[in-house]
Every structure is written in C-alpha cells, then in structure tokens.
Amino acid sequence: MRTSTSFCGELLDLVRERNPLVQCITNDVSMNIAANVLLAAGASPAMVSAEEEAAEFAGIAAAVTINIGTLWAGAVPGMKGAAREAGTAAKPWVLDPVAHYATAFRRQVVSELLELKPTIIRGNASEVRALAGDVSQGQGVDSRDSSASARGSALTLARRHRCIVAVTGDTDFVTDGTRSAVIEGGSPLMPKVTALGCALTCLTGAFAAVAPGQPFEATIAALALFSVCGEDASHRAQGPGSFQPLFLDALAAIGPQRLDAEARISLQ
Amino acid sequence: MRTSTSFCGELLDLVRERNPLVQCITNDVSMNIAANVLLAAGASPAMVSAEEEAAEFAGIAAAVTINIGTLWAGAVPGMKGAAREAGTAAKPWVLDPVAHYATAFRRQVVSELLELKPTIIRGNASEVRALAGDVSQGQGVDSRDSSASARGSALTLARRHRCIVAVTGDTDFVTDGTRSAVIEGGSPLMPKVTALGCALTCLTGAFAAVAPGQPFEATIAALALFSVCGEDASHRAQGPGSFQPLFLDALAAIGPQRLDAEARISLQ
Amino acid sequence: MRTSTSFCGELLDLVRERNPLVQCITNDVSMNIAANVLLAAGASPAMVSAEEEAAEFAGIAAAVTINIGTLWAGAVPGMKGAAREAGTAAKPWVLDPVAHYATAFRRQVVSELLELKPTIIRGNASEVRALAGDVSQGQGVDSRDSSASARGSALTLARRHRCIVAVTGDTDFVTDGTRSAVIEGGSPLMPKVTALGCALTCLTGAFAAVAPGQPFEATIAALALFSVCGEDASHRAQGPGSFQPLFLDALAAIGPQRLDAEARISLQ
Numbered sequence: 001m002r003t004s005t006s007f008c009g010e011l012l013d014l015v016r017e018r019n020p021l022v023q024c025i026t027n028d029v030s031m032n033i034a035a036n037v038l039l040a041a042g043a044s045p046a047m048v049s050a051e052e053e054a055a056e057f058a059g060i061a062a063a064v065t066i067n068i069g070t071l072w073a074g075a076v077p078g079m080k081g082a083a084r085e086a087g088t089a090a091k092p093w094v095l096d097p098v099a100h101y102a103t104a105f106r107r108q109v110v111s112e113l114l115e116l117k118p119t120i121i122r123g124n125a126s127e128v129r130a131l132a133g134d135v136s137q138g139q140g141v142d143s144r145d146s147s148a149s150a151r152g153s154a155l156t157l158a159r160r161h162r163c164i165v166a167v168t169g170d171t172d173f174v175t176d177g178t179r180s181a182v183i184e185g186g187s188p189l190m191p192k193v194t195a196l197g198c199a200l201t202c203l204t205g206a207f208a209a210v211a212p213g214q215p216f217e218a219t220i221a222a223l224a225l226f227s228v229c230g231e232d233a234s235h236r237a238q239g240p241g242s243f244q245p246l247f248l249d250a251l252a253a254i255g256p257q258r259l260d261a262e263a264r265i266s267l268q
Numbered sequence: 269m270r271t272s273t274s275f276c277g278e279l280l281d282l283v284r285e286r287n288p289l290v291q292c293i294t295n296d297v298s299m300n301i302a303a304n305v306l307l308a309a310g311a312s313p314a315m316v317s318a319e320e321e322a323a324e325f326a327g328i329a330a331a332v333t334i335n336i337g338t339l340w341a342g343a344v345p346g347m348k349g350a351a352r353e354a355g356t357a358a359k360p361w362v363l364d365p366v367a368h369y370a371t372a373f374r375r376q377v378v379s380e381l382l383e384l385k386p387t388i389i390r391g392n393a394s395e396v397r398a399l400a401g402d403v404s405q406g407q408g409v410d411s412r413d414s415s416a417s418a419r420g421s422a423l424t425l426a427r428r429h430r431c432i433v434a435v436t437g438d439t440d441f442v443t444d445g446t447r448s449a450v451i452e453g454g455s456p457l458m459p460k461v462t463a464l465g466c467a468l469t470c471l472t473g474a475f476a477a478v479a480p481g482q483p484f485e486a487t488i489a490a491l492a493l494f495s496v497c498g499e500d501a502s503h504r505a506q507g508p509g510s511f512q513p514l515f516l517d518a519l520a521a522i523g524p525q526r527l528d529a530e531a532r533i534s535l536q
Numbered sequence: 537m538r539t540s541t542s543f544c545g546e547l548l549d550l551v552r553e554r555n556p557l558v559q560c561i562t563n564d565v566s567m568n569i570a571a572n573v574l575l576a577a578g579a580s581p582a583m584v585s586a587e588e589e590a591a592e593f594a595g596i597a598a599a600v601t602i603n604i605g606t607l608w609a610g611a612v613p614g615m616k617g618a619a620r621e622a623g624t625a626a627k628p629w630v631l632d633p634v635a636h637y638a639t640a641f642r643r644q645v646v647s648e649l650l651e652l653k654p655t656i657i658r659g660n661a662s663e664v665r666a667l668a669g670d671v672s673q674g675q676g677v678d679s680r681d682s683s684a685s686a687r688g689s690a691l692t693l694a695r696r697h698r699c700i701v702a703v704t705g706d707t708d709f710v711t712d713g714t715r716s717a718v719i720e721g722g723s724p725l726m727p728k729v730t731a732l733g734c735a736l737t738c739l740t741g742a743f744a745a746v747a748p749g750q751p752f753e754a755t756i757a758a759l760a761l762f763s764v765c766g767e768d769a770s771h772r773a774q775g776p777g778s779f780q781p782l783f784l785d786a787l788a789a790i791g792p793q794r795l796d797a798e799a800r801i802s803l804q
Contacts, residue, residue, distance in 0.1 A: 021676040029299045029315050031565045031606075035730035040776050045730065046635065046676035047565050050608035053639035060638065060675055070299075072318035074342070074610070099314065102328065103321035139328055140289040140314035192520065194303035194313065240308050241516025248777025252728065297567045297583050338567075340586035342610070367582065370596065371589035407596055408557040408582035460788065462571035462581065508576050509784025 005265045007214075008221040009256025011207050016042035020209035023061035024202045025049040025079055027069025027098065030195035033244070037199040040251035041225065043206035055081030059089065062209035065202045066113060067096035068106060069141065069195075076109055083116040092119040092208035092215055096201035099141045101130040119208060119215050120164040121157060122201045125150035128167045132156040142191065147171055155180070164215045166204070168197055172223045176216045183220065184264040185227030187234030189243045196247075200226050224263035229254060231262075273533045275482075276489040277524025279475050284310035288477035291329035292470045293317040293347055295337025295366065298463035301512070305467040308519035309493065311474035323349030327357065330477035333470045334381060335364035336374060337409065337463075344377055351384040360387040360476035360483055364469040367409045369398040387476060387483050388432040389425065390469045393418035396435045400424040410459065415439055423448070432483045434472070436465055440491045444484045451488065452532040453495030455502030457511045464515075468494050492531035497522060499530075541801045543750075544757040545792025547743050552578035556745035559597035560738045561585040561615055563605025563634065566731035569780070573735040576787035577761065579742035591617030595625065598745035601738045602649060603632035604642060605677065605731075612645055619652040628655040628744035628751055632737035635677045637666040655744060655751050656700040657693060658737045661686035664703045668692040678727065683707055691716070700751045702740070704733060708759045712752045719756065720800040721763030723770030725779045732783075736762050760799035765790060767798075 021044045026034050031047055038045040048057040051074070058064050064086040066079050086093035095118035100110040110131070123131065125145040126138025132153035137144035147169030154165040158177035167173045169191075172183040190196050200222065207218035207225075229250035237243035289312045294302050299315055306313035316325040319342070326332050332354040334347050354361040363386035368378040378399070391399065393413040394406025400421035405412035415437025422433040426445035435441045437459075440451040458464050468490065475486035475493075497518035505511035557580045562570050567583055574581040584593040587610070594600050600622040602615045622629035631654035636646040646667070659667065661681040662674025668689035673680035683705030690701040694713035703709045705727075708719040726732050736758065743754035743761075765786035773779035 019678075027315070028296055028564055029303050032300055032568055032730060035565050036776065039728045039730055044676050044678045046638075047563070047606050048635075048638070049606065050641070052609055052641040053607070056639045056641075070315050070317065071321070072342070073320055074608070099316075102314075102316070103324045105318070105320040105324075140312050142287075142312045192307045194300060194307055237517075238514075239517030239520040240304065241513035241518075241520070245513060245777035245781060249773075249775030250777075252775040252777070295583070296564055297571050300568060338583050338585065339589070340610070341588055367584075370582075370584070371592045373586070373588040373592075408580050410555075410580045460575045462568060462575055505785075506782075507785030507788040508572065509781035509786075509788070513781060 005263060006260050007217045008224045008263050009260040011211055011218060011221040012225060012256045012259055014210035015206050018210050019044050020062035020206050021046060021060065022202060022205045022209060023048055023057055023064045023082060025054065025065065025082060026067040026198055026202060029069060030198035033195050034199040034202040036248055037251060038202055038206055040248045041203055041206060045202065049075060049078045051077040051081065054078035055085040058082040058085035063091055063205035064093040065205040066093065067098055067198050067201055068100065068109060069098040069198060071106060071109060079113060080116060083113060087117055092205065094118060094120040094122060094201055094205045094208065096122050096198060097127050097131055099138065100127060101136060101138050114161060118163050120166065120204055120219055122166040122168065122204055124197060125167055125169050128157065128165060129153045143169055147173060164219050166219050166223060168200060168223065172227065174219050174223060179216060180268045181220050182266045183223045183227050186230040189234050189237060189240050190230050192240035193244055220265060224265055225259060228259055228262045273531060274528050275485045276492045276531050277528040279479055279486060279489040280493060280524045280527055282478035283474050286478050287312050288330035288474050289314060289328065290470060290473045290477060291316055291325055291332045291350060293322065293333065293350060294335040294466055294470060297337060298466035301463050302467040302470040304516055305471055305519060306474055308516045309471055309474060313470065317343060317346045319345040319349065322346035323353040326350040326353035331359055331473035332361040333473040334361065335366055335466050335469055336368065336377060337366040337466060339374060339377060347381060348384060351381060355385055360473065362386060362388040362390060362469050362473045362476065364390050364466060365395050365399055367406065368395060369404060369406050382429060386431050388434065388472055388487055390434040390436065390472055392465060393435055393437050396425065396433065397421045411437060415441060432487050434487050434491060436468060436491065440495065442484065442487050442491060447484060448536045449488050450534045451491045451495050454498040457502050457505060457508050458498050460508035461512055488533060492533055493527060496527055496530045541799060542796050543753045544760045544799050545796040547747055547754060547757040548761060548792045548795055550746035551742050554746050555580050556598035556742050557582060557596065558738060558741045558745060559584055559593055559600045559618060561590065561601065561618060562603040562734055562738060565605060566734035569731050570735040570738040572784055573787060574738055574742055576784045577739055577742060581738065585611060585614045587613040587617065590614035591621040594618040594621035599627055599741035600629040601741040602629065603634055603734050603737055604636065604645060605634040605734060607642060607645060615649060616652060619649060623653055628741065630654060630656040630658060630737055630741045630744065632658050632734060633663055633667055635674065636663060637672060637674050650697060654699050656702065656740055656755055658702040658704065658740055660733060661703055661705050664693065664701065665689045679705055683709060700755050702755050702759060704736060704759065708763065710755050710759060715752060716804045717756050718802045719759045719763050722766040725770050725773060725776050726766050728776035729780055756801060760801055761795060764795055764798045
C-alpha cells in the first residue's frame with residue numbers, strides 16, 4: 001500500500017505527456033464543459049456515442065466513460081457496445097449513474113451496465129446510497145444526502161462489483177472495497193455549476209487511461225485535481241458564473257508539484 | 269388585484285428555500301446555460317426528456333418546461349407525456365414555442381402541445397404574434413418584431429388558451445388575459461447570448477413551482493429577476509462573452525429586498 | 537485576382553447589416569458556443585437539424601453548415617436534405633468532417649455528403665490529409681498533424697470536389713484549387729477550448745451567406761476574424777477558461793477597419 005500521495009502529480013504529468021483519447025458518452029448538459037475540462041487538464045476528449053460507431057471507437061480510445069444524465073433508448077446500444085469493447089480490450093471504463101433511482105428506465109439501464117463490469121463508478125451520495133440498496137433522499141440529479149453518509153454504501157458497492165467507487169460531494173470518498181481515501185477541498189460553488197460531476201467522471205477516465213492496473217490511484221488523483229483547482233478558483237470567483245472560467249484556467253495552470261503539495265488526501 | 273410587487277422577493281425566497289425540482293425538456297443549445305441559471309437562482313434542474321421516462325419523472329418534478337428549439341420526432345412523445353402528467357397532477361407546465369412558425373413540423377407539434385393546456389407560454393414577439401395568428405416578421409429563432417407590438421397578440425393568446433402569456437424582449441409583457449404587467453430592465457446584450465430566453469422559460473417553471481395558483485405572479489417574478497440581474501451584469505460586462513458569467517453571479521447573489529427594490533414592474 | 541484583403545472588413549460589415557440566418561447542423565458539444573460565436577459576430581444562428589424539417593428550413597436559411605462531430609444515424613437524413621436543398625437553391629453550404637477517419641460510419645456518411653457538393657470544407661490538418669487520401673496521424677477529434685503539412689492535401693481536395701478547402705490550425709490555409717491564402721494569428725489556447733473549430737465552420741457559413749459567388753473570400757474573412765479575435769483575447773486570458781468570454785467579447789467589439797488592419801493574410 002502506498003503511503004505517499006505523490007502519485008497524483010506523477011499521473012497528472014502522464015496525462016499531459018500521453019494526451020489520452022477519452023471516449024465520453026455523456027449527457028447533453030455536460031458535453032461542452034466535460035470536453036473543456038479534459039482539454040484543460042491535458043487529455044483529448046471525443047464525444048462518440050452512436051450505436052453505429054461507439055464500440056468501434058472504443059477500440060482506439062484509451063478509456064471510456066458512460067453517463068446516463070440525458071438517457072434515451074437510442075443511446076443504450078452505444079453505451080453497452082463501448083463498455084463491452086472496453087472490457088474485452090482491458091481498457092478502463094467509468095460509470096456515472098446520474099439519478100438512476102428516478103425512473104424505472106434508468107434503474108434498468110444501470111443494472112444492465114453494471115453487468116458489464118465498470119472499472120470505476122462515480123456518483124454523488126444519493127446515487128451511491130441508492131445503488132447500494134440503501135435509503136436515499138435523491139430525487140433529481142442533485143444529491144440530497146451528505147457524502148459522508150454514503151461511505152458504507154460505497155464499500156458495499158465496491159465489494160459487490162469488484163470495482164472502484166467514488167462518492168463526490170463536500171468531501172470525496174474513494175474505495176476499492178479494502179483501501180479507501182478521503183479527499184478534502186473543492187468549494188460550495190461547485191454543485192452550483194451544472195455538470196461538473198459529469199466532467200469529473202470523464203476526467204477520471206483520463207487518469208485511469210494512463211494508470212493501467214491502478215484505478216484506485218487514478219480516481220484519487222482525478223478527484224484531488226478537481227478539489228485543489230476548485231478550491232483555488234473559488235477564492236477568486238464572485239459566484240458560480242465566474243467560477244467556471246477560473247476553474248478551467250486553474251486546471252490548465254496547475255503543475256504536479258503544486259497538486260501534490262495542496263491535495264488533502266487521507267489514505268485509509 | 270395586487271398593487272405591490274413585493275411578491276417577487278417572496279417568491280425568490282421560496283425558490284431558494286424549497287429548491288424546486290424543475291423538469292426541463294429543452295433544446296440542445298440551452299441545456300447547459302438553462303441548468304446553470306436554475307442552479308444560480310436556487311432551483312434544481314433535471315433535463316429528463318426521453319419517451320421512456322419523461323411522464324414518470326413529471327410525477328416527481330415540481331414543474332415541467334417544454335421548449336421545441338431543437339425539435340425532432342423522437343422528442344415529441346416525451347414532451348406530450350410530461351405535459352399530460354403535469355396537467356393530471358395539476359402541476360404547472362411552461363411552453364416555449366421556439367420559431368414555431370418556421371416549419372410545418374414545428375407548427376404541428378406546437379398545436380398538439382397547446383391542446384395539453386400549458387400554464388404559461390413564453391416567447392419572443394415574433395413567436396407570440398405568429399402563435400396568435402397575427403403577422404410576424406420571424407424567420408429563425410431571433411425575434412424580428414418589437415416586443416411592444418406583440419401585446420395584443422399576447423392578450424388574444426391568453427384568452428384563447430386560458431393561460432399566462434409572456435412576451436420577452438426589450439421590454440417584457442405578461443398577461444393572463446385580464447391583468448397585465450410590463451417589466452423593464454435587462455440589456456441589449458441579452459439577445460446576443462444564445463438561449464437566455466430558453467433559460468428564462470425554465471426559470472419561470474421554478475417560480476411557478478413555488479406559487480401554486482399564482483402563475484401570473486410567478487411569471488412576473490421570474491422575468492423581473494432576469495431583468496434586474498441582466499441589467500446589473502451588463503454594467504460590468506465588456507460584451508456578450510463576459511456577460512454570461514456575470515449574469516450567473518448576479519442571479520446567485522441577489523437577495524429578495526434588492527429584487528423588489530430594483531424591479532421595474534407596471535401592473536395594469 | 538484581388539491583391540488587397542480589405543474584403544474582410546467589407547464582409548464583416550455585410551454580416552452585421554444583413555444578419556444572415558445560418559442553419560447550423562452541428563454537434564452537441566458545439567451547439568452553444570457556435571450559436572454564441574455567430575451572435576457575437578452579427579449573424580443569426582438556427583440549430584435546425586431534424587429530418588422532419590431540415591430541408592424545409594434550408595429553404596429560408598441564407599447558408600447551411602453541417603458538422604458530423606456527434607454523428608448518429610438519425611441525423612443523416614436531415615444533413616442530406618439540407619445539403620440537397622442548399623445545392624438546389626444555390627445557397628452555400630459548409631462541411632466539417634470531424635474525425636471522419638475514426639470509424640467506418642463516419643467515412644461512409646462523409647463520402648455521401650461529399651457527393652452533395654459542399655461549397656466549402658473546413659477541417660483540421662489530420663482531417664484534411666485523411667480526406668484527400670494522404671497519411672494522417674489523426675485518431676480522435678484533435679489534429680495530430682501540423683497545418684502546414686496539409687496544404688498539398690487541401691489543393692488535391694479542392695480540385696477534386698471543386699470547392700473551397702480550409703485547413704485551420706497554428707496557421708490557416710485556404711484554397712480554391714488555384715488561388716490560396718495563408719492566415720496567421722490565433723493562439724495556442726484555441727485548440728484547448730472545445731468546439732471552436734466547429735464554431736468557425738458555422739461562422740464561415742455566415743460569411744459565405746453574404747458573399748454570393750465569393751466563397752474563397754468569405755472563408756478567408758471568417759478565418760481572419762477568428763485569428764485576429766483569438767490573438768486579441770489570448771493577450772488578456774489567463775488560460776482556456778477565461779479565453780472563451782474574452783473571445784466572444786472580441787468578436788462583438790471588432791470593427792471592419794481593425795479587422796483589415798490586423799489580419800495577417802498572404803494571398804498566393
């Protein structure tokens with residue numbers, strides 16, 4: 001077990017060096033901000049999701065991310081095809097089960113996607129609690145549970161699906177079912193900017209792409225980068241509107257040393 | 269009839285207190301900015317539109333908004349299902365008939381949606397004039413008629429469909445067919461930022477969600493909030509690009525007293 | 537052959553005077569920024585793409601632009617219908633073959649669109665090289681070839697399809713197969729902001745709309761406007777996040793004289 005968290009800076013360097021091609025099958029709200037987050041951090045986003053090409057494209061992508069935010073039936077074959085291809089090729093894929101509890105359709109699609117064995121699941125506390133089968137206050141896409149309250153659910157989920165689970169919120173929690181990490185930082189402005197969580201899912205894919213066999217560390221590094229840059233941007237922002245450009249600037253400007261120095265990660 | 273407009277601040281407080289879940293079936297241009305406008309103002313947006321879940325989700329949403337900006341045939345069943353469910357559950361729903369005059373397809377879909385009895389219709393002057401059957405200069409999505417020229421059309425529409433009609437533009441006009449209000453403010457920069465009108469439609473849904481039985485007041489309050497914050501942001505903006513983050517900051521920062529003090533509303 | 541490039545300022549004036557209605561069939565990542573770029577520059581964007589109305593809408597639009605960034609099978613009939621209608625009505629239409637080399641589906645759709653004779657093709661170096669049948673390093677949507685390396689490919693393509701070809705990147709290159717122009721300017725921040733190239737495709741449509749019979753000059757003017765405003769914004773930006781609002785402000789603020797004075801165009 002690693003006791004230092006300097007792998008965060010190392011992985012950030014690798015993202016910038018290798019510029020991994022991340023296939024983002026994401027929702028229509030997050031498309032633009034997710035692509036900008038990946039570009040700012042140093043990765044190469046590609047929003048390729050159609051049934052006709054998603055699986056084929058997963059063959060050239062370095063990682064796949066799948067988000068059900070604006071789900072429709074026509075999107076499901078592309079999601080499954082890309083996830084299956086990622087599995088076959090042993091490439092990481094990340095699942096973001098946005099508001100999966102809200103409708104029968106979402107619950108069904110998420111259960112089918114879970115069978116395709118995501119490498120990483122990232123969600124807010126309401127999503128992770130509900131996915132583990134625990135009581136959740138979630139209604140829409142915003143969490144109505146504290147992130148600390150979802151840690152037990154995250155452990156359950158990680159063990160059940162043999163994957164990494166990340167709960168993001170006021171503090172973040174990452175676990176592989178055995179090891180875990182708490183990441184502090186960020187800003188109360190972040191949930192006031194739509195789709196930042198969705199963008200973080202895509203960024204997690206970028207880090208996982210450059211850290212084969214280390215999805216736990218990759219997830220921590222992506223979350224730490226978000227937290228440090230979010231906190232930094234919030235100090236200069238006047239509100240959720242000015243936060244967004246400042247946050248992208250911070251993602252592009254930060255170096256590995258500063259990331260390692262400012263990340264507040266407790267490995268457990 | 270109310271002679272004071274302090275209900276605007278009261279409703280803003282209610283939006284922040286209740287954080288209403290607003291189901292926004294909106295176009296692909298406006299998804300991100302509409303969600304950010306709702307979050308900044310204090311509501312909880314959910315962009316849920318697919319046939320498989322839109323009606324079910326309307327069952328948990330506090331209001332529904334429907335915008336035909338990037339209409340396609342596959343979107344229509346979800347729109348109708350959500351509108352129908354809102355009607356059954358006596359929840360407010362808002363129609364934004366973007367450029368409905370432009371094609372036969374749009375005209376047909378809007379006429380079908382009108383049969384489902386929207387609580388509120390919000391459009392620009394060209395859209396409202398054409399919807400009332402009056403001569404309109406509209407071609408694309410931008411208005412080519414002055415908002416003042418659409419007041420008679422708005423009254424006609426409101427009486428015909430027994431709903432609130434809001435015409436937004438250089439000045440705004442709201443009517444329930446009997447009472448009416450003129451709202452001044454805003455900025456010439458606002459039509460230079462895409463999809464702000466669409467975002468306002470969603471925001472109107474948020475206000476209607478917390479004002480059952482008062483869609484006239486809710487619409488005025490949403491428009492007044494937009495006008496005050498738009499004017500405020502325009503004083504500091506250097507152009508349409510810097511306007512957008514400043515506008516979101518203003519929406520998040522404004523308090524009820526300031527809204528009431530600065531809103532320029534003439535009730536008639 | 538024109539030796540002065542003062543047509544750039546003249547065409548910018550015409551865009552603002554005529555406010556051309558540009559039908560943008562573009563990808564879901566670029567929708568918002570493309571519309572904002574067109575509004576800032578003075579045009580009127582309309583994102584109308586569905587099979588049910590795209591061809592009909594092309595009948596009222598002044599130009600059509602087609603971008604395959606987030607292609608799916610349901611989008612193809614609308615693309616073809618609009619392109620065909622533009623051809624019949626002798627209106628300009630612009631093709632942006634995003635990452636066409638990445639999958640069989642994209643290659644097939646692009647070959648079908650090429651048969652409908654685009655007036656202008658705009659792409660990055662990897663896209664233009666691959667489209668001409670030359671070796672390309674392209675994988676995802678970001679270019680991995682230098683723009684200078686694609687000049688021969690652009691000439692080949694322009695002659696083969698009797699159209700204008702624009703390669704954009706660190707320097708831009710425009711050719712009609714005989715004449716050519718190199719445009720310098722812009723900023724290394726621009727490829728770090730998603731979908732700016734897609735927005736430029738739409739802007740090229742706006743310029744072509746006001747310059748009938750002069751698509752070569754229209755393309756140069758659109759690219760010169762982007763380069764001058766991009767360079768201007770980059771001087772004040774702190775990174776890719778703050779670049780975007782500054783860039784939109786610059787597009788709205790620039791006058792024709794300044795465009796002509798600052799554009800760095802070599803006609804050849």
